[in-house]
Amino acid sequence: MFKFKPTNYQKLSDEKLAATIMNGDSAAFNELYDRYNARILYYFYRMLGNDKELAQDFLQDLFFKIIDKPQLFDVERKFSTWIFSIAHNMCKNEYRSRQVRNIMEKGFDADSFLDNEETADYSSLQIEDIFSCLNEFDEIHRTAFLLKYREGLSINEISAILCLPTGTIKSRLFYTRKKIQEKLQHRIHNSNEY
Amino acid sequence: MDNFEKYISSRLQNDKLPFHADPAIRNRLMYQMQLKFSRSTLHKNQILPFVGLLFSPKLLVWKLGIVAVLVLISVSSNYYNNQNINAVLATDSTRMISSVDSTSIQLKDTLSFN
Numbered sequence: 001m002f003k004f005k006p007t008n009y010q011k012l013s014d015e016k017l018a019a020t021i022m023n024g025d026s027a028a029f030n031e032l033y034d035r036y037n038a039r040i041l042y043y044f045y046r047m048l049g050n051d052k053e054l055a056q057d058f059l060q061d062l063f064f065k066i067i068d069k070p071q072l073f074d075v076e077r078k079f080s081t082w083i084f085s086i087a088h089n090m091c092k093n094e095y096r097s098r099q100v101r102n103i104m105e106k107g108f109d110a111d112s113f114l115d116n117e118e119t120a121d122y123s124s125l126q127i128e129d130i131f132s133c134l135n136e137f138d139e140i141h142r143t144a145f146l147l148k149y150r151e152g153l154s155i156n157e158i159s160a161i162l163c164l165p166t167g168t169i170k171s172r173l174f175y176t177r178k179k180i181q182e183k184l185q186h187r188i189h190n191s192n193e194y
Numbered sequence: 195m196d197n198f199e200k201y202i203s204s205r206l207q208n209d210k211l212p213f214h215a216d217p218a219i220r221n222r223l224m225y226q227m228q229l230k231f232s233r234s235t236l237h238k239n240q241i242l243p244f245v246g247l248l249f250s251p252k253l254l255v256w257k258l259g260i261v262a263v264l265v266l267i268s269v270s271s272n273y274y275n276n277q278n279i280n281a282v283l284a285t286d287s288t289r290m291i292s293s294v295d296s297t298s299i300q301l302k303d304t305l306s307f308n
Contacts, residue, residue, distance in 0.1 A: 026228060127206075149199075149203045
């Protein structure tokens, strides 16, 4: 005899859940929110200058957008790529409206990178030291950096999120990494002097 | 991945925020979800999309199939009914009248009682 089997949402992929949301399934939405709220909140918190309230507002707005137009999700794409591209666009708009960001590329000299990375001891550094260096970059450098090293996304996925060629992503990641490394080593050096 | 990349990656992945998403956000989102899709359910119940679909060239094969089945049922039903009527006519015409017009029989009955 046929028996109704309740859907186990935890076993469904993000893409299937997103497709189910289009039919108004609130349980699927709940599951997706569970999976992504902490990741997106972290992203907004770090991208918006460690502002807790703003990060919460942006988190809510992003999921409102998903509820409002779930049909914009292309089921052929990865859901994580889609949600992070929405998050990135929201940050970009925020920066534009505030006009607070200045790219710190002025005075950048590729030859000034330190070569002695193996000898540096980073254990004395705090996570906030990394973010204070990262906050000096524009949103594209920061997004690429966070998506790569926090979210562990591939270069291709980051390229899809930022709508930039993979070569550009690689060079921006390289630049950001080297610049942060340089600044952190400088900090270590200064703290050892005192 | 060099040492610095590994260091950065592990520091970022182990970094945890000192707060969580506000539970009120989930409640508001769920409410919004219900609100949006209850609105769209109302749209689904309108007659216009159904009529539009009925007269549109979409699913033409299915529609023709359903019409053909209905016609077949109607024709066969008429055919068998006519056969029965003919049989009654041949045997007993009075019974045929009674089966055709039951109201008149009732009237006759009531009249006889009165």
